Amino acid sequence: MNQRGPVSVDALHRFDAIIDARSPAEFARDHIPGAINCPVLDDEERRIVGTLYKQQGPFEARRVGAAMVAANLAHHLRTQFAERPAQWRPLVYCWRGGLRSGAMVTWLRMVGWDAQQLAGGYKTWRRHVLKQIETMPPQLDLRVLCGPTGSAKTRVLQALAAQGAQVLDLEALAQHRGSVLGALPGVAQPTQTAFETRLAHAMQALDTRRPVYIEAESARIGCLNVPQPLVQRLRASPCIEIQADTPARLDFLLRDYAHLGDDPALLAERIAALKELHGKQVIARWQAWAQERALAPLFAELIALHYDPLYARSQNTHLYQWPQRHTVNTEALTPAHIDTLARQILALETADRQLTNAAPGVACAGAGPARP
Structure with a gap:
């Protein structure tokens, strides 16, 4: 199982699919061209987890959020990812390249796919866009x-x-x-x-x-x-x-x-x-x-x-x-x-x-x- 570290924006073309693990609302505002939205938390779930984090702390937010993430990943494995071949190489990103995309990459790698994580997530992509617009x-x-x-x-x-x-x-x-x-x-x-x-x-x-x-x-x-x-x-x-x-x-x-x-x-x-x-x-x-x-x-x-x-x-x-x-x-x-x-x-x-x-x-x- 390939355990390479996060990859840069320059490597996007090397992957078979780009997966946006953010919520549908985040995806609708902007996303990497060609990406598919497979949220690990939907909009309401993200709101609930955020509220728990503020009111009860990180442990409770992660405990509740982990169950939601597991259910959503199971759904994606049965639907969006069900027919993907063993050689499939997806690149996954979330907002900062943190917990959401990391959770999905972990599960995809456990299946046997060579899944990788975009370093810095969407924020890195946004910096890339602004640089392109300038130069x-x-x-x-x-x-x-x-x-x-x-x-x-x-x-x-x-x-x-x-x-x-x-x-x-x-x-x-x-x-x-x-x-x-x-x-x-x-x-x-x-x-x-x-x-x-x-x-x-x-x-x-x-x-x-x-x-x-x-x-x-x-x-x-x-x-x-x-x-x-x-x-x-x-x-x-x-x-x-x-x-x-x-x-x-x-x-x-x-x-x-x-x-x-x-x-x-x-x-x-x-x-x-x-x-x-x-x-x-x-x-x-x-x-x-x-x-x-x-x-x-x-x-x-x-x-x-x-x-x-x-x-x-x-x-x-x-x-x-x-x-x-x-x-x-x-x-x-x-x-x-x-x-x-x-x-x-x-x-x-x-x-x-x-x-x-x-x-x-x-x-x-x-x-x-x-x-x-």
Whole structure:
């Protein structure tokens, strides 16, 4: 039976499974990507043990908790672990790499599996995530997709990924589309820590020698904050602007945001968040259209009075290479046109690379040095 000591985060890939022994609530807040939750104490049991520890001391807490742990481990052995082969190698972690994961590792080793414990538990993982968020963004060769609301930036990003490009889709990681109307129907955003874990995991998978396409985002997506190292790298990176006329953008929004008409009361409530910017009369008109499911006039005015003015003010302020941006034009934003835009954007990269190779030391438009 293998009795090696706790292992580091760098060794995660060597194991057949990663087991989170914490309670379901802890697991829901954040966990190592790919981990399965096999709690040794559920949420209520953890509360009971914690209360006993405070009121009656550690012995009583451990006596009661041990029975709970034994019952839960027996359940996992009969269910989650029942079909695992003799050669199975799981890595187990809890909050600090202490009693909970230690108890599970002991039992798994008694069965005969080569179970190991993550040194420092989830807290070690969290430190790893924060280090990745700090150190990875400066290494990324970002290309920032820009364009006013309705330019299909997210769909173009998805088309780029389908055509083999590297992308970092912040809205997908945050489970939100970024604007006041960007909440996804029936989908809650992750916690801030879970978002950061997803982001670190996504960045770690990128090849820093190749360009990475990313959508221009503010420092906040829904209720989540984009880490500052990535915000600063994004703002200092070359820009590519998608240009489409207003009718094309409106047509796209009516297709892509059609779900907003499914809940008029909720849509009206979200529009109320813009009251300070546009006044009671305008908001009342927009809310009336929302209640009537009249999305065409509502979206048209949101473009003209809210989103386009905001876009015009923000780009040159927040994107340091905005004056040197590349542009790609389209007459429509159908799926076929979006695929064409992605090909045009990839062609820009090829042209830039050829120009750089032909004239070493000369920076091409849109790919100059970052502003300090």
